[in-house]
Amino acid sequence: MQKVDLFGLKVEFDYLIIGIIAAMAIILIINIVILCKLAKNKKRLNAFMSGKDAQSLEAEITKRFRDIEELQKGKAEHDLELTNIKQLQKLAYSKVAINKYDAFNEMGGKLSFALAMLDNNYNGFIINAMHSREGCYTYIKEIVAGEPTILLGDEEKKVLDEAKKQ
Numbered sequence: 001m002q003k004v005d006l007f008g009l010k011v012e013f014d015y016l017i018i019g020i021i022a023a024m025a026i027i028l029i030i031n032i033v034i035l036c037k038l039a040k041n042k043k044r045l046n047a048f049m050s051g052k053d054a055q056s057l058e059a060e061i062t063k064r065f066r067d068i069e070e071l072q073k074g075k076a077e078h079d080l081e082l083t084n085i086k087q088l089q090k091l092a093y094s095k096v097a098i099n100k101y102d103a104f105n106e107m108g109g110k111l112s113f114a115l116a117m118l119d120n121n122y123n124g125f126i127i128n129a130m131h132s133r134e135g136c137y138t139y140i141k142e143i144v145a146g147e148p149t150i151l152l153g154d155e156e157k158k159v160l161d162e163a164k165k166q
Contacts, residue, residue: 093117093124097162101155103130114155116163122146124163126156 002013049057095118103112111131118124126148128139141156142149146164148156 090120093119095119095122095124095163095166097159097166099155099159099162104132112155114153114159116143116156116159118143118146118163122164126152126160128153128156 003010004013004016006016095116097116098113100110100113102110113129115127115129116124117127122143122145124143126141126143128141130137130139141152143160146160148160152160
């Protein structure tokens with residue numbers, strides 16, 4: 001075997017040739033990969049630029065940016081409105097319960113009722129409508145932080161407990 005002097009190193013000629021061929025094969029593979037990626041990017045560019053010149057494309061991009069800015073402003077307005085709605089919803093009567101009963105046992109059909117309506121802070125009221133042969137008597141009792149301001153009857157206590165559970 002013949003040895004070649006390569007930068008002060010003695011290398012056998014056969015190994016040198018094999019090394020050069022291997023390096024060329026690697027370079028060829030890298031070139032093929034680069035050409036494939038270039039062709040793919042060229043297809044993307046052609047699809048992006050189809051029917052557009054540089055000026056019309058610039059106008060289109062500018063329009064899209066304006067659209068995005070308008071959408072962001074609209075989103076900010078919607079977020080503010082949603083926050084306001086959530087605040088109002090806390091004040092809305094969302095805990096509701098009703099209990100129908102027979103107030104005087106002389107009439108059937110459970111025509112009397114107690115209705116509790118509370119907000120998320122357990123503030124609200126209880127309406128008690130008692131139906132008898134002589135007429136209908138309606139009472140309203142205020143509820144603050146889940147507690148009545150005046151004494152409750154059994155039906156009113158029951159309906160208040162049901163509303164609190166919601």
